[in-house]
Amino acid sequence: xxxxxxxxxxxxVATDCGSTTTKAILIEQIGDDYRQTYRGEAPTTVEAPFEDxxxxxxxxxxxxxxxxxxxxxxxEKIITPNGAGGDHKVGVxxxxxxxxxxxxxxxMVAGAVQSMTGASAQRCALGAGAIVMDVLASxxxxxPHEKIERIRSLRPDMILLSGGTDGGTVxxxxxxxxxxxxxxxxxxxxxxxxxxxxxxxxxDAREQVKEILGEKTALVMTENIxxxxxxxxxxxxxxxxxxxxxxxxxxxxxxxxxxxxxxxAPIMPxxxxxxxxxxxxxxxxxxxxxxxxxxxATTDVFSVxxxxxxxxxxxxxxxxxxxxxxxxxxxxxxxxxxxxxxLEEQSLRNRIKNKMIRPTTxxxxxxxxxxxxxIAREALxxxxxxxxxxxxxxxxxxxxxxxxDIFEQRTSGATLIDMLKLDLIVGSGGILSHAPRRVQxxxxxxxxxxPLGFTVLSVDSIFMMPHLGVLSTVNxxxxxxxxxxxxxxxxxxxxxxxxxxxxxxxxxxxxxxxQGGRKPEQGMLPFGELRLFPLAVDERAQVELRPAKHVxxxxxxxxxxxxxxxxxxxxxxxxxxxxxxxxxSDSQARLAALTRWHExxxxxxx
Amino acid sequence: MGHAYTxxxxxxxxxxVRRRRLLPIPGTVEAQPDSRVQADTVVAxxxxxxxxxxxxxxNLLGIAPDEIRDYLVKKEGxxxxxxxxxxxxxxxxxxxxxxxxxxxxGKLESVSTVTGQVLLREPPRSLDLLAYVxxxxxxxHPKQGVTVETDCSLVQGIFxxxxxxxxxxxxxxxxxxxxxxxxxxxxxxxxxxxxxGAFLGAEAMHRARQIGxxxxxxxxxxxxxxxxxxxYDLGVAITGTERVGFTLVLTEGFxxxxxxxxxxxxxAAHAGQKASLSGATQIRxxxxxxEIIIPRRHAADQTTETGAAAxxxxxxxxxxxxxxxxxxxxxxxxxxxxxxxxPDLKQIETESRVRVLExxxxxxxxxxxxxANVEIIEG
Numbered sequence: 001x002x003x004x005x006x007x008x009x010x011x012x013v014a015t016d017c018g019s020t021t022t023k024a025i026l027i028e029q030i031g032d033d034y035r036q037t038y039r040g041e042a043p044t045t046v047e048a049p050f051e052d053x054x055x056x057x058x059x060x061x062x063x064x065x066x067x068x069x070x071x072x073x074x075x076e077k078i079i080t081p082n083g084a085g086g087d088h089k090v091g092v093x094x095x096x097x098x099x100x101x102x103x104x105x106x107x108m109v110a111g112a113v114q115s116m117t118g119a120s121a122q123r124c125a126l127g128a129g130a131i132v133m134d135v136l137a138s139x140x141x142x143x144p145h146e147k148i149e150r151i152r153s154l155r156p157d158m159i160l161l162s163g164g165t166d167g168g169t170v171x172x173x174x175x176x177x178x179x180x181x182x183x184x185x186x187x188x189x190x191x192x193x194x195x196x197x198x199x200x201x202x203x204d205a206r207e208q209v210k211e212i213l214g215e216k217t218a219l220v221m222t223e224n225i226x227x228x229x230x231x232x233x234x235x236x237x238x239x240x241x242x243x244x245x246x247x248x249x250x251x252x253x254x255x256x257x258x259x260x261x262x263x264x265a266p267i268m269p270x271x272x273x274x275x276x277x278x279x280x281x282x283x284x285x286x287x288x289x290x291x292x293x294x295x296x297a298t299t300d301v302f303s304v305x306x307x308x309x310x311x312x313x314x315x316x317x318x319x320x321x322x323x324x325x326x327x328x329x330x331x332x333x334x335x336x337x338x339x340x341x342x343l344e345e346q347s348l349r350n351r352i353k354n355k356m357i358r359p360t361t362x363x364x365x366x367x368x369x370x371x372x373x374x375i376a377r378e379a380l381x382x383x384x385x386x387x388x389x390x391x392x393x394x395x396x397x398x399x400x401x402x403x404x405d406i407f408e409q410r411t412s413g414a415t416l417i418d419m420l421k422l423d424l425i426v427g428s429g430g431i432l433s434h435a436p437r438r439v440q441x442x443x444x445x446x447x448x449x450x451p452l453g454f455t456v457l458s459v460d461s462i463f464m465m466p467h468l469g470v471l472s473t474v475n476x477x478x479x480x481x482x483x484x485x486x487x488x489x490x491x492x493x494x495x496x497x498x499x500x501x502x503x504x505x506x507x508x509x510x511x512x513x514x515q516g517g518r519k520p521e522q523g524m525l526p527f528g529e530l531r532l533f534p535l536a537v538d539e540r541a542q543v544e545l546r547p548a549k550h551v552x553x554x555x556x557x558x559x560x561x562x563x564x565x566x567x568x569x570x571x572x573x574x575x576x577x578x579x580x581x582x583x584x585s586d587s588q589a590r591l592a593a594l595t596r597w598h599e600x601x602x603x604x605x606x
Numbered sequence: 607m608g609h610a611y612t613x614x615x616x617x618x619x620x621x622x623v624r625r626r627r628l629l630p631i632p633g634t635v636e637a638q639p640d641s642r643v644q645a646d647t648v649v650a651x652x653x654x655x656x657x658x659x660x661x662x663x664x665n666l667l668g669i670a671p672d673e674i675r676d677y678l679v680k681k682e683g684x685x686x687x688x689x690x691x692x693x694x695x696x697x698x699x700x701x702x703x704x705x706x707x708x709x710x711x712g713k714l715e716s717v718s719t720v721t722g723q724v725l726l727r728e729p730p731r732s733l734d735l736l737a738y739v740x741x742x743x744x745x746x747h748p749k750q751g752v753t754v755e756t757d758c759s760l761v762q763g764i765f766x767x768x769x770x771x772x773x774x775x776x777x778x779x780x781x782x783x784x785x786x787x788x789x790x791x792x793x794x795x796x797x798x799x800x801x802x803g804a805f806l807g808a809e810a811m812h813r814a815r816q817i818g819x820x821x822x823x824x825x826x827x828x829x830x831x832x833x834x835x836x837x838y839d840l841g842v843a844i845t846g847t848e849r850v851g852f853t854l855v856l857t858e859g860f861x862x863x864x865x866x867x868x869x870x871x872x873x874a875a876h877a878g879q880k881a882s883l884s885g886a887t888q889i890r891x892x893x894x895x896x897e898i899i900i901p902r903r904h905a906a907d908q909t910t911e912t913g914a915a916a917x918x919x920x921x922x923x924x925x926x927x928x929x930x931x932x933x934x935x936x937x938x939x940x941x942x943x944x945x946x947x948x949p950d951l952k953q954i955e956t957e958s959r960v961r962v963l964e965x966x967x968x969x970x971x972x973x974x975x976x977x978a979n980v981e982i983i984e985g
Contacts, residue, residue: 144658144659144660144723145657145658145659145660148657148658148660149657170720171671171720171721174718174720174721175721175723178660178716178718178721178723178725179660181716182658182660182715182716182725182727183658184655186631208720297842316841316842321842321843321889322841322842324839324840324841324842324843325841325842327839328838328839328840328841329841345830346828346829346830349828349829349830349860350828350829350859350860350861351860351935352829353829353832353840353859353860354859354860354861354933354934354938356842356843356889357764357765357843357859357860357887357889358764358859358933358934358981359889360978361933361934361976361978361979362934362958362960362976362978362979363934363956363958364934364935364936364954364955364956364975364976364979365935365936365955365956366955366956367935368934368935368956369956434958436956436957436958437957605957
C-alpha cells in the first residue's frame, strides 16, 4: 500500500505488535482535530502454532471493527481508502505499525575507544530502538580471544562497527574488524543469510574494512558517527539501522513481508517510535522531558534535554519477567524501605520469584500491591541512573574554560539530565498506567526520580505512544492532537524545594492562588511532609514559595519563587521531604514516615 | 480480555510429544527417518570452529605491521604446534634473536599487515546432538537435525534449572505434602530421577549432588536455597545451562507447597520407569517449561495412536468444573475447582476492577480469585 503524499488522512488504523500482545487503535478526524476513538487487542502470533504476525494484527483490527461499526477488513486485506464504494463507514486512509515482537531489535556495537566511539555507537543503536547486547572496544579490558568468543556466542540481529575520527586511527578499528571476521558471527534469526553489519567509522578505513568483512557479513557503509571528537553524527547510521531492520531482520520474522506490504509507512521498532513522539512533543512545546516505559521485562527511558534526544533500555529491569533482577540489582533493603509494613526476607524473596515464574498474575491484596509498587520505585530509579550514565555530553572533548570555571572541577562527558531543568515526566507501562489510584503512579515517579523545583507529571493512558510515533512520520498534527487529548493523562505538578532539615522544621512558606473564586491556600511546609491540593486538569494556579534560608527552589538558597502550575487528575503536590530524599534508617521511624506520607495523599484505601 | 488467565501446565497420562532437535550451526544428520532412537542416540553432528587466538607479532618483534610477512616462518593455512616458532627476527648476533611461539595447537588462519596481528585457530570441535527422548524420528531437517516423536506420559513443571538428563524414576517420599530430606536420599539413587513432595531444602540438595542424582522433581524450594545452590541471585527465568550436579524441576513454585495430587500420583505410578527430564525454563515470549517425559514402555504402544492426544492440542478456555491452581497470595498453591465465572468486572481489595472466578477449595470453602491468578491443571 503506498500513500500519495498529498492525500488527506481522515481515518487511520495503527498497530503495535508487541512480544505478547498486538494493540490496534483507530484514529478519526473529528472537525479539525484528530481523536483516538476505538482500540482492540489480540495475542501476538509470531510464534508457533501460527507463525504469522498478520494473524494477530487482523484479530486486533477485527476487535476495532466490532467496536466501531466500521468495516476495515475485506477478508485478509485492509480496505483503503476510507469511503471505498461510497460508504463512509468503510475503509481507512492508512494503516501503520510498529513492532517489538520476537524480542525486538538486538544489536552488538563496537568502537575503538570504549568511552568515545564505543559510547557513540551505543547511543546510536539505542536511539534507533535496539537492545544493545554488548559494547566491544579495543580498551574494554577483555583479551582478544575473549572478545572473539563473545561475538561468536551473542548472535545479534545486527552489528554496528565504528571507530576513529575521519582521518584518525585506522589500526584500532581494523583490529575490531579482524576480531569480528574471525568470530564469523551468525544472525539470531535464520541460518541462511549473512549478518548485517554497518560500518560507521573512520572513512579512511573503509576499503580495508571491506576487504576484511565484505565476504563474511552483509556489509553496509555509512557516514562516521564521530567524524570529529567534538561532534556526533548519529542520524545516517540510525537510518541505516532502520533500513536493515526492515530489509533483513523483519523480513526473517514470520508474516512480516506481508505486514510491510500492508503498511503505508515503514514499520518502526517500537522504542524508536516512542522516541520520535517524545522528540516531537519536546520540540513543539520547547520542553525538557523524561519518558519512561516500564514493562514486564525491560524499562526504556527517553529524555530530551536542550533538544538532545537520548534513549536507554535497561534490558533486565521489569516488573514480571525481570522482577527478580530488580531485587538482585537494587538489593533487599532498597526495596523494603518503600514497604509500609514489616515482612520476613524469605517470604518477600519467594513472592518475587513466584511473580517471575508466573508473570501475568496481579496483586490481589493491598499488601501485594504495596510490594509491587515498592519494586517499581526501585526499577524506575535504577533505570534512570542507567540513563543518566549514558545520556552524557561527549567524552574526550576539550572544554573551553572561563575564569569562573577555575573553581569548578567539571570533566567532559557529564550527564545531560538536570532534574531542576526538567519540565515534564511521562510515565508508561501497566504499573503506572493502570495503578488503581492515579496518585499512586504520581508518588511512584516522585519517589523514584526525586524531581527538583517544578515538574509536571503524566501517564500514557493506554500505551499508544508507539502508534503516535510512527504516525508523526506521516502526519504530525494527527499525532500531536491525539497525544495531547487522548494519550496523556496529566497527573499534576510536583513542587519540591531542595535542601535538608529536621522533620517538622520549616522548609518553605507557600501561597497557592487559584483561578476563579476559590480561596487561596497558604501555610508552612515543614520538612518531612507532603501536601496535596486538588487542581483539575484544565485548571492553573499561582504557587508562591518562600523557602528557608538554606533551601533552594530553583532561584538560589532562600530566594522566593512564584510560578504558574498546571493541574491534573491528582493535583498539586508540595514535597517537603527534602532532597536528596532520605528515609529514616530506624525501621519504626521509617514505617511511621511512610504511613504519614501515604495518608497525606490518600495513597491507599484505609 | 478473553484469556485473562495463565496457560495451564500439562499433567497427562498419555500424549504424543514431538521434540525438534536442532544443531546451532549446520552439520550432518546421523539419524534415519522413521528410525527408533534412545535418549542417548546421536541424531546429528556438527563441527564447531576452534577458538581463535590473536598474537600481535609486530609488537612482539618491535617491527612495523607491514613488515611482518618478512619475519613469519609459517604461512596462512599452515598447521602449528603448541610452542612452535611462528615468527622470528634476524639479528646480526644470534644471541639477540627474538622468537614468537604459538600459544596453541591448530593452524595459522590470517595475517594482518595493518594491525600486525596473526590469528591462530584451534582445531574444530565435534558437537554431538542427542535424541534426548526415546522415540521415533518423524522428520529430518537437512543439515539441521530431526524431530523425535514419542508416545508418553508428560508432566510440565513451572520452573527448573539444569539441562537435559534421563534416568529411572524413584520415589523419595510417600506423600505429596512431605519434605524430601537428606536422609531420604540413598546412594542407590545415583543416576536416577528422584520424586519429592512439598519441599526440598539446602541440605538435601547438597546430598543429592554428593550421591550423583540425575534429577529432582519437587513442589517447591526456597529462593535463598536456590541462590546458595547457584552461587548468584537468578535475575531472569531463562535457565537450562546451569551446572549444579543435577537437574531440578519445581512443579508448584517457591516456598513449601505440596505437589498437586494428580502430578504426584502420575509420577508415583511410573516409578521404576525411564524418564527424560529437562530443567530448561524460559518465561518470555516463546515459553519453555521444564518437563518430565516418560515414554511408554512397550514398543508396540508406540504405533498405537488410540488414547494419545495430538501434539500441541490447544484448549479453548476456562470452564466451570476445571481444576485450577491458585498462583498468587493469599491462597498461593491451593488447588480447587471452578464453580462460577461471573462475566462482569469486580472490584478487589486493591481497588482494581478485574475479571474474577469463584473456586471451591477443599472442605467446601469458596474463594473469589482474579482470573489472572489461577492456572488450569491440564491434561
